[in-house]
Amino acid sequence: MISKRIAIVGAGVNGTSIATACAKRGFDVTLFDAGTPFAETSSKSSRMLHGGIRYLEQGHIKLVREALIERDEWQRVAPHATRIETFFFPIYKDSPRGRMTLFAGALLYQWLAGRFSLGKSRLHTKRDLLKAFPELNSENLLGGVSYCDLVMDDQALAGILLGEARSLGVNVQPNTPISDITTSGTLRAHGKALSFDHVINATGPWASDMLNQANIDSRFDIEHVRGSHLLLDLSLPHALVFQVPADNRIIFCIPQSANEVLLGTTEHHHCL
């Protein structure tokens, strides 16, 4: 039997995972990227492999439960590229969410994880918190809440995922910008028309551009969001999550190594 030929455009975490899933089902897969695989959005995240605790606030219970099960899967697939981290929320008098609200959310998060829970969610006194983080501003500090989640080494994860795709026979084609995709399976690479049974558009933030360039209508629109991260020369025993009173955002401070901390914002709408 001749296996179907699938072209996947975009070798970020989504394209590469789709390529692996297709190869496991016996398809003949080619994975194209305009540049280096995993060099775009997938290498610029906040490096959390989380179950999405903050989506509980919007009532996305089912989504969070699914993500917590996926989190467990990633931990098993890539134990060397993931690490369990405890996240501490310091709570101040002017924090938008109070101690009991956050504790209820953290308990729900732990409960939803069920047997996939990575550790207990806890309530902390001001004293506990200052003992663990003496550099915290103690003025108006009421105490805190902690919960456990997973963080990732995105470069190591990229290596594992690309290695798995290649070992399953996926033909990875870096530095190959694709244009003129069609719903009948053709595309253009380096000026040449190529033919497949199916083309999958996994170009992340460029997904709409790809369709527009090829005059393909879609029911879906891409809503771009961006964030900014700073790598600080700092040492922290655990991750901290700060609430920004002015606009409800939260800011993560996640240890990356003994003396490096990633300071990250949450999503921000971005107009191109």
Ligand SMILES: Cc1cc2nc3c(=O)[nH]c(=O)nc-3n(C[C@H](O)[C@H](O)[C@H](O)COP(=O)(O)OP(=O)(O)OC[C@H]3O[C@@H](n4cnc5c(N)ncnc54)[C@H](O)[C@@H]3O)c2cc1C
């Ligand atoms: C601020 C911020 C923080 C985030 N933090 C987290 C986090 O902590 N944890 C988490 O899980 N997720 C996080 N995310 C989300 C996560 O980063 C993305 O969902 C994920 O990286 C998207 O991967 P992708 O494969 O869809 O896109 P990308 O990684 O961008 O891959 C798309 C690929 O398509 C290629 N491409 C584009 N056009 C073409 C073309 N014409 N021809 C060929 N190739 C092309 C590009 O070169 C690129 O490599 C965060 C997102 C933001 C904005």
